Amino acid sequence: MNSALLAAKTAGYTMPQLWRVLSKSGYFIGLSGAIGATVTYATTVAPALRTRGSEDGDAAVLRRRSAHYLAWAGMVLLVTGYLQLAARLARAGKGMPFTDALAPGRIWHFLRTPATKGAWIAQGTVYLVQNVVLVLTAALLVALFLPAARRRLDALALTALPLSLATTLVSAVPVTTPKNRDAVLDLVFDQVHIVSGTVWLGGLALLVALAAARGRLGDTAGQLWADMWRRFSLVAMVCVGAVLVSGLWMSWRHVGAISQLWTTGYGLALLVKILLVLGLITAGAGNQLWLMPRIARARRADDTTSLLRLTLRHFPKVVWGEVVLGLAVLAVMPFLSGSARGEAGSPQAASSADVLAAGAVLAIALAASLYATAKASEALARRQAAVAAPGVGREHAVGTGSDRGPVARIR
Ligand code: HEM
Structure with missing residues (x-):
């Protein structure tokens, strides 16, 4: 126990601030919702439902529920994605309070920051592309709140799947070799x-x-x-x-x-x-x-x-x-x-x-x-x-x- 407390207090360890903890966990919860739900719907739920006829009552209940779940996953992704973007800005802008970083104007300015020397692309541009993909993913999923879109559940979920994966993959594109x-x-x-x-x-x-x-x-x-x-x-x-x-x-x-x-x-x-x-x-x-x-x-x-x-x-x-x-x-x-x-x-x-x-x-x-x-x-x-x-x-x-x-x- 003592060594645990000592470990927590080691000089080299910096406890992350609350906004950092919440925005980072939140972002990965948002990603889990979108990636996990679309991949699992495509690999597990949809193939199992396909074995039942289109008239099957159980399959209809599960399809409706899946659509609602995916729609909510889209909402959560949108909100947590925004908080994560603000957190990136707060970390980049030395000493900028997280609440200031939430301002859309500041975020836009951050995303348009020119490339640094030696970078083949500006880091802000990578984040911009990532967040455009994130918004597209979320929009496809949120559309499932609409009864008309729910009729195209499989198509929407299958389109959102690669986009949700791209949301994290794009963020990892290195700006320098x-x-x-x-x-x-x-x-x-x-x-x-x-x-x-x-x-x-x-x-x-x-x-x-x-x-x-x-x-x-x-x-x-x-x-x-x-x-x-x-x-x-x-x-x-x-x-x-x-x-x-x-x-x-x-x-x-x-x-x-x-x-x-x-x-x-x-x-x-x-x-x-x-x-x-x-x-x-x-x-x-x-x-x-x-x-x-x-x-x-x-x-x-x-x-x-x-x-x-x-x-x-x-x-x-x-x-x-x-x-x-x-x-x-x-x-x-x-x-x-x-x-x-x-x-x-x-x-x-x-x-x-x-x-x-x-x-x-x-x-x-x-x-x-x-x-x-x-x-x-x-x-x-x-x-x-x-x-x-x-x-x-x-x-x-x-x-x-x-x-x-x-x-x-x-x-
Ligand atoms: C349910 C299982 C797990 C989940 C959902 C999970 C999730 C994550 C996530 C989301 C990150 C952050 C990645 C990033 O910020 O780029 C991370 C980082 C990390 N994970 Fe896991 N993880 C799991 C299991 C494990 C296991 C079993 C290990 C060790 C054997 C592990 C070791 C690490 C380490 C060392 C990092 C470090 C990152 C760093 O300092 O940059 N994780 N994990």
Whole structure:
């Protein structure tokens, strides 16, 4: 505890101001809403809804809810994007109070600032383009408040998806040539981290919001939801892998020794963040190894009541917990300011062939363990099916790979 307090007070650590914390967390919440919801709608919700006819009542309820959610995500993106832009100005204009930086005239002036020497483009122009893309994304999403636009939900969501990704990618365009390979990797991993983190958290938030409509869904909605959770678990797994690999790179760049995790302010913030992410991963593993096999079994057995209970009661409860942890991750993130290496006087990180090789081995090991988790989940589902219906389980165990065969029958 004492070392934690000491760490928080280390001379090199500067506590970010409240406006900085709120605007940075807010911006990433806005991005999670837009990126996570559009990617999850496109990869998980829309394909599952397509398996139902256009007359299906459950699909209609979920489509309406998705449209409302996306429209609100657009509003949040617009507001948080503006606050983030003002925060950029407040940081650029030395000593400018955040409240002054909120003035549109000042922001416009900031965006029109000419390029500095050696830059191929003005930094303000990059931010201008980024924010034009942000406004376009938000406008497409906010349009979904209109009943006429809701009829084009799929088209609007699919158009907003690449734009929402471009909102973060454009901001990373370097205005001068990166100094070396590590600087390029920093840019790449930072964007990988942001996109995978926002897809993961934003996707969970969309699904939990849709699951809240369960009171208006029919008895067969469990099958639809089983399909959605199965699709999203693959998306989430890819995101977990990407967030961990990129997070490890960034951690190595900023932290020179494990002990710096509790002896520096930066390290302490990172440690809290890593513990929160471990909580998220544990909940995800629980879903994968406990809930998914049970869902697959109920689906095979055509057990509508269990399927509804598992997919629309148990699952959303765990996911709610994950969303809260995810918000805590975003709340801690602005406290990662400066660098533990800087605070502790450790040398700057510089990669070598050995470091990159070790990173690649780690990434492969991670991919293998995620793959093993997915396989274990399927094996558990098959084993439970075999226990529940001797003689039937084996037939399903052969060549199903997932719950594909019986699904076709249920549908
Ligand atoms: C749910 C999981 C996670 C989410 C949503 C998330 C999100 C973010 C976001 C939005 C940033 C800010 C990026 C920027 O300002 O450009 C960030 C930075 C960072 N994250 Fe994560 N992250 C997650 C997990 C992790 C993990 C597991 C680690 C470590 C293994 C990690 C390490 C870092 C580090 C070191 C930074 C530092 C940035 C800096 O000082 O510039 N993150 N994270």
